[in-house]
Amino acid sequence: MAFDVHQAVTDKIIATMEAGEAGQWQCPWHRTGGGLPRNAKTGRPYRGINTLSLWVGAQASGYADDRWATYKQWAELRAQVRKGERSTLVVFFKEYEAAEGDDRRRFVARASYAFNAAQVEGAPEAGEPMPASEWTIPEVFDAFVQRTGARVTHGGDAAFYQPSEDRIVMPPRHRFPTAQGYASTMAHELTHWSGAKGRLNRGLTGRFKAQAYAAEELVAELGSAFLMAEMGLEAEPHPTHASYLASWLKLLKSDPKAIFTAASGVAGYLTSLQAGMAQAA
Structure with a gap:
């Protein structure tokens, strides 16, 4: 069966929600301090579903750092993802060619995988974290x-x-x-x-x-x-x-x-x- 990126992200979020039905639970989008997760290489914040997916990953593993990047991007920053670390799913949308005569832009969701700065050796020094307001x-x-x-x-x-x-x-x-x-x-x-x-x-x-x-x-x-x-x-x-x-x-x-x-x-x-x-x- 082909990998379904929508189902994979949704399953992670469902698991987070169901974990709270038994008692203590905090939505990953209710956070104290900090800001949006950002790409460590580009500095740009992740948007939409990737914000949510990375918040879920951070909550599950207790990461306090908002910086994320792919394995290749960390290598380009001269940092090394530690052996055995598990990635967090992120999604990018790739445009594909529509049928002849169809002028609408069409995109397909593709999976990518990010690692938090806490999973990396040699990550650049982080700036001052946002304090709790x-x-x-x-x-x-x-x-x-x-x-x-x-x-x-x-x-x-x-x-x-x-x-x-x-x-x-x-x-x-x-x-x-x-x-x-x-x-x-x-x-x-x-x-x-x-x-x-x-x-x-x-x-x-x-x-x-x-x-x-x-x-x-x-x-x-x-x-x-x-x-x-x-x-x-x-x-x-x-x-x-x-x-x-x-x-x-x-x-x-x-x-x-x-x-x-x-x-x-x-x-x-x-x-x-x-x-x-x-x-x-």
Whole structure:
């Protein structure tokens, strides 16, 4: 049977989720300090499903270093992966030639394998790690939200995106036990906001049918985590997180590509709005 990269990544994430059903568990996307995993050779952050796959690998093995690279890339950095170390799966998408007359760009997922800096002898010195944020300057996040252009109102006890009014409703900041909890919830609702018509138009009903609601909540959880990591801030679970675990497991088991859909594009879209707003200003 041919190797299925979508199934392999999904199986790893399912195993992580199922390990938590018995008791103590922390989602790999709820992390204290640090940022996005980065390629040690290029310095570029990994995106989408690779962010999630590497977070899962780091949590499973207890890696604190955010740097990853392939065996060949570590060798090019004059570092040596230690004998017996196990790699973590990452995915790249290779464009292939479509049928004659088909102008659409088509890509196929291919597997690659990365090793963490902790698995390597002679890795270059790392820069100072991002500290756990204490939210002494919350205006960093507030400015990010403002630059998206989203309409946000504060009041009441519930956080939600209201499609009919195209607005995000948030409880007052002081109602949250921590500033990180407030920011993670805001990023969660911003992700819902990003899917509206006129923006990403993320209609998931056609793809996931009865599981569309659970899929959208998984999109929002991952979008929130990716945004927080980009800013070097730790993500906290959304209040409804635990109630969705069973439905997320069901979704992933029924569709090995679902997590790829959930992890793609959202944080990048919201980040891209920052440049546009800055230019407009």
